[in-house]
Amino acid sequence: MGLEISGYSGLVLEKLVSINAKIGDLVIIRYNGSEYSGILMPRAQIGSDSNHIVIKLSSGYNIGIKLSSSSEVALLKRGKRKKKTVADKPPEINSNLPNVSILSTGGTIASKVDYQTGAVNPALSAQDFYDTVPELRVHADVKAKVLMSALSENIHPTDWTRIAKAVASEIRKGTDGIVIAHGTDTMAFTSAALSFALQNLPVPVALVGSQRSSDRPSSDSAMNLIRATDLVGRIDAAEVMVVMHGETDDSFAYAHRGTRVRKSHTSRRDAFQSPNFYPLFKITSSNFEEISLPLLRRDSKRKLKMKASFEDRVGMIRTHPGIKASLIESLIESDYKGIVIEGSGLGHVPQVLQSAIKRAIDSEIIVAMTSQCISGRVDMNVYRTGVELLEMGVLPCEDMLTETALVKLMWALANFKNIQDVRTMMLTPLVGEISMRSEMAQYTRIGREKE
Amino acid sequence: MGLEISGYSGLVLEKLVSINAKIGDLVIIRYNGSEYSGILMPRAQIGSDSNHIVIKLSSGYNIGIKLSSSSEVALLKRGKRKKKTVADKPPEINSNLPNVSILSTGGTIASKVDYQTGAVNPALSAQDFYDTVPELRVHADVKAKVLMSALSENIHPTDWTRIAKAVASEIRKGTDGIVIAHGTDTMAFTSAALSFALQNLPVPVALVGSQRSSDRPSSDSAMNLIRATDLVGRIDAAEVMVVMHGETDDSFAYAHRGTRVRKSHTSRRDAFQSPNFYPLFKITSSNFEEISLPLLRRDSKRKLKMKASFEDRVGMIRTHPGIKASLIESLIESDYKGIVIEGSGLGHVPQVLQSAIKRAIDSEIIVAMTSQCISGRVDMNVYRTGVELLEMGVLPCEDMLTETALVKLMWALANFKNIQDVRTMMLTPLVGEISMRSEMAQYTRIGREKE
Numbered sequence: 001m002g003l004e005i006s007g008y009s010g011l012v013l014e015k016l017v018s019i020n021a022k023i024g025d026l027v028i029i030r031y032n033g034s035e036y037s038g039i040l041m042p043r044a045q046i047g048s049d050s051n052h053i054v055i056k057l058s059s060g061y062n063i064g065i066k067l068s069s070s071s072e073v074a075l076l077k078r079g080k081r082k083k084k085t086v087a088d089k090p091p092e093i094n095s096n097l098p099n100v101s102i103l104s105t106g107g108t109i110a111s112k113v114d115y116q117t118g119a120v121n122p123a124l125s126a127q128d129f130y131d132t133v134p135e136l137r138v139h140a141d142v143k144a145k146v147l148m149s150a151l152s153e154n155i156h157p158t159d160w161t162r163i164a165k166a167v168a169s170e171i172r173k174g175t176d177g178i179v180i181a182h183g184t185d186t187m188a189f190t191s192a193a194l195s196f197a198l199q200n201l202p203v204p205v206a207l208v209g210s211q212r213s214s215d216r217p218s219s220d221s222a223m224n225l226i227r228a229t230d231l232v233g234r235i236d237a238a239e240v241m242v243v244m245h246g247e248t249d250d251s252f253a254y255a256h257r258g259t260r261v262r263k264s265h266t267s268r269r270d271a272f273q274s275p276n277f278y279p280l281f282k283i284t285s286s287n288f289e290e291i292s293l294p295l296l297r298r299d300s301k302r303k304l305k306m307k308a309s310f311e312d313r314v315g316m317i318r319t320h321p322g323i324k325a326s327l328i329e330s331l332i333e334s335d336y337k338g339i340v341i342e343g344s345g346l347g348h349v350p351q352v353l354q355s356a357i358k359r360a361i362d363s364e365i366i367v368a369m370t371s372q373c374i375s376g377r378v379d380m381n382v383y384r385t386g387v388e389l390l391e392m393g394v395l396p397c398e399d400m401l402t403e404t405a406l407v408k409l410m411w412a413l414a415n416f417k418n419i420q421d422v423r424t425m426m427l428t429p430l431v432g433e434i435s436m437r438s439e440m441a442q443y444t445r446i447g448r449e450k451e
Numbered sequence: 452m453g454l455e456i457s458g459y460s461g462l463v464l465e466k467l468v469s470i471n472a473k474i475g476d477l478v479i480i481r482y483n484g485s486e487y488s489g490i491l492m493p494r495a496q497i498g499s500d501s502n503h504i505v506i507k508l509s510s511g512y513n514i515g516i517k518l519s520s521s522s523e524v525a526l527l528k529r530g531k532r533k534k535k536t537v538a539d540k541p542p543e544i545n546s547n548l549p550n551v552s553i554l555s556t557g558g559t560i561a562s563k564v565d566y567q568t569g570a571v572n573p574a575l576s577a578q579d580f581y582d583t584v585p586e587l588r589v590h591a592d593v594k595a596k597v598l599m600s601a602l603s604e605n606i607h608p609t610d611w612t613r614i615a616k617a618v619a620s621e622i623r624k625g626t627d628g629i630v631i632a633h634g635t636d637t638m639a640f641t642s643a644a645l646s647f648a649l650q651n652l653p654v655p656v657a658l659v660g661s662q663r664s665s666d667r668p669s670s671d672s673a674m675n676l677i678r679a680t681d682l683v684g685r686i687d688a689a690e691v692m693v694v695m696h697g698e699t700d701d702s703f704a705y706a707h708r709g710t711r712v713r714k715s716h717t718s719r720r721d722a723f724q725s726p727n728f729y730p731l732f733k734i735t736s737s738n739f740e741e742i743s744l745p746l747l748r749r750d751s752k753r754k755l756k757m758k759a760s761f762e763d764r765v766g767m768i769r770t771h772p773g774i775k776a777s778l779i780e781s782l783i784e785s786d787y788k789g790i791v792i793e794g795s796g797l798g799h800v801p802q803v804l805q806s807a808i809k810r811a812i813d814s815e816i817i818v819a820m821t822s823q824c825i826s827g828r829v830d831m832n833v834y835r836t837g838v839e840l841l842e843m844g845v846l847p848c849e850d851m852l853t854e855t856a857l858v859k860l861m862w863a864l865a866n867f868k869n870i871q872d873v874r875t876m877m878l879t880p881l882v883g884e885i886s887m888r889s890e891m892a893q894y895t896r897i898g899r900e901k902e
Binding site: 189324344381 | 514602603604605606607608610611635636637640641714715716717718719722761763765766767769770771772773774775777778781785793794795796797798799800801802803822823824825826827828829830832834835836854857861894
């Protein structure tokens with residue numbers, strides 16, 4: 001049988017052999033009164049578990065099912081043998097290409113399916129992941145490096161420092177641009193962190209992720225990676241950006257400013273948006289269209305200013321009816337250095353939190369205010385609640401995203417000793433994270449009418 | 452001078468008299484090197500403070516400025532005397548109108564400017580607020596009642612109970628519909644709370660607010676109030692809804708489902724949106740256009756089922772890089788009964804929180820998961836992090852809004868004793884708060900391209 005039912009052993013292998021099933025066949029599994037049908041998938045680790053069978057459901061997701069001797073496996077339809085595709089042979093390489101460094105941190109873009117749980121795990125090797133997109137070589141002379149292999153929900157502020165240092169090292173070596181493969185869950189936090197850590201950039205840095213793993217037909221990983229590599233190699237800009245699909249199909253990608261972007265949909269390929277702002281570039285297969293306004297331009301002689309430390313004793317509190325002051329008090333007692341409050345509306349909190357906020361500020365904790373509305377701007381001069389908070393010393397974060405304000409406060413607290421300097425930094429636009437005025441067009445109503 | 456500089460006394464009155472300034476004149480104030488110009492506004496409380504002058508800036512906002520004897524006040528332009536408008540005389544009343552009860556809870560829609568701080572405070576009298584919109588009498592035989600006078604950031608779950616009981620009382624008296632005037636900051640929380648508290652409604656309930664106070668030319672309070680009153684008097688629906696502007700101009704309003712709506716902009720009049728869903732009705736001055744699908748229809752004989760208790764020991768935690776498990780541990784120690792975690796992506800948390808979450812569940816605390824993406828659906832079967840959390844007993848909230856999940860958990864914990872019943876309630880669609888499948892069209896990209 002060999003590769004045709006690769007990875008299976010024991011009970012599952014026995015059942016598959018008995019029905020002469022091969023990888024790629026449509027099978028049905030019946031157990032405990034349930035039925036699942038799907039395409040038989042290979043197992044990654046031979047011999048790790050002999051009781052799980054992995055199938056790809058019609059939804060495109062893989063599941064692992066634990067079989068017992070009473071479970072039934074039947075063949076529904078014979079699969080087609082996969083042909084070698086054009087992508088299997090590496091394309092021709094041009095000798096005059098820009099140098100691009102790809103740093104892999106993990107995430108779906110660098111992931112493989114875990115055939116034991118049926119879930120997706122980050123891959124371990126950058127080579128694996130680079131080999132799957134041979135088209136990259138058309139756009140750049142690419143050097144790939146694995147920095148870490150983390151699901152992005154586990155990225156910690158200390159990882160931001162590590163990534164920033166790795167970027168600085170590539171810049172010292174004279175790269176023309178850097179692509180960072182990253183999980184999408186916290187990619188916007190990392191892009192904000194790198195924006196503050198790597199000021200005065202000489203060349204562009206693009207974070208790139210994937211909303212669908214590369215074993216799915218709808219995967220966005222190859223296109224995002226190719227567009228990001230092409231962009232950082234050639235574009236006349238030196239900003240930290242996030243490159244992701246602009247629409248749900250493969251028509252184009254957007255490069256968002258690193259301090260302005262958030263993941264705004266759980267699963268769509270065009271999940272990344274820039275509320276209160278515009279993307280910087282629209283990237284098609286042939287063209288970079290510049291959309292937004294003042295940009296830091298590429299200048300290989302510009303000297304990078306790195307401030308890559310982050311204070312992790314910074315909390316984020318979102319207000320709601322029934323919230324208790326003890327939440328803030330426990331942050332004071334745990335020696336937190338900063339708190340970002342995502343208040344309601346223009347920047348308000350329930351009265352019941354006010355004395356705890358005052359106590360926090362009296363304890364030299366920086367308290368900054370953003371809005372849970374996401375779109376729009378904090379304005380604490382309109383209502384009495386806001387005025388009172390301003391008088392206490394709460395910092396109004398203007399139109400900054402909550403995620404960006406949190407990262408900026410972590411950064412400012414670690415890099416400036418004087419509390420007054422930290423306060424000033426929070427209110428000063430440093431890398432495009434705050435606009436002093438908003439444009440009306442930057443708000444689109446969602447979920448309006450049925451089409 | 453009399454009314455022409457009403458409310459001013461002492462130093463400010465002296466300066467105004469010296470330049471012969473009247474309310475409505477454009478004045479300029481110079482002090483400590485700063486300059487502010489704006490329309491001279493009246494003061495509300497005579498004699499309360501003789502050192503503040505209140506002007507309306509060109510932005511439309513009022514500010515209060517404290518004068519000293521060295522401050523200079525000069526007249527820039529004489530204002531026009533205000534003419535009586537058509538709205539000043541009450542319109543004709545039709546005798547065959549529906550009965551609508553308006554309950555006022557406070558907020559901008561029922562607010563007056565506080566001329567001491569220059570900020571906006573809730574008005575004290577429902578009559579005041581009802582008198583300002585005489586057009587209401589065209590649409591319904593209106594009875595107005597002041598329930599409370601709160602800025603909505605201060606609304607507490609016990610207020611939801613109070614509002615629900617007041618609605619039930621109006622229903623018992625045979626009203627055709629109920630309008631609740633409410634601050635916009637937490638209006639979506641209250642609408643969700645009333646949706647769960649007032650099941651099996653016979654008539655519609657509409658919450659209505661205002662993003663701009665009624666002393667501003669751009670105020671949306673009259674239109675929203677009129678549209679909501681018209682809607683609940685006549686519409687064939689018996690749902691809890693939020694009625695707010697559909698666009699930034701006065702063209703139409705939307706009635707959103709109470710469990711599906713969130714405030715999505717700090718200041719725009721069309722701030723309310725229904726992510727993952729559609730509004731129920733589009734309301735023009737002449738027409739109600741039905742947009743969405745299955746609705747509970749009006750039936751005055753239907754018997755209201757009221758379950759209006761809420762457990763306030765429910766926390767909301769939004770994950771981020773650097774978040775610490777002590778946040779969850781402090782909720783366990785404070786005897787919380789439920790926690791809504793707004794995780795990343797499809798419903799993930801950093802590994803570092805996992806053991807605290809397990810400890811919470813082992814302590815019989817209900818832990819529910821939503822996504823900070825806002826749009827889309829939690830799916831914890833795709834990645835290992837999600838699978839592990841599901842196995843621990845974390846409840847996946849599907850496409851429910853975080854705000855709605857929080858309110859639902861507060862409600863379920865207060866109304867069902869058995870923990871298994873609470874878990875079942877959380878996962879069961881009760882009043883349209885969960886859809887079992889999503890439509891792609893329900894996501895619109897924001898901040899795309901410059902127009």
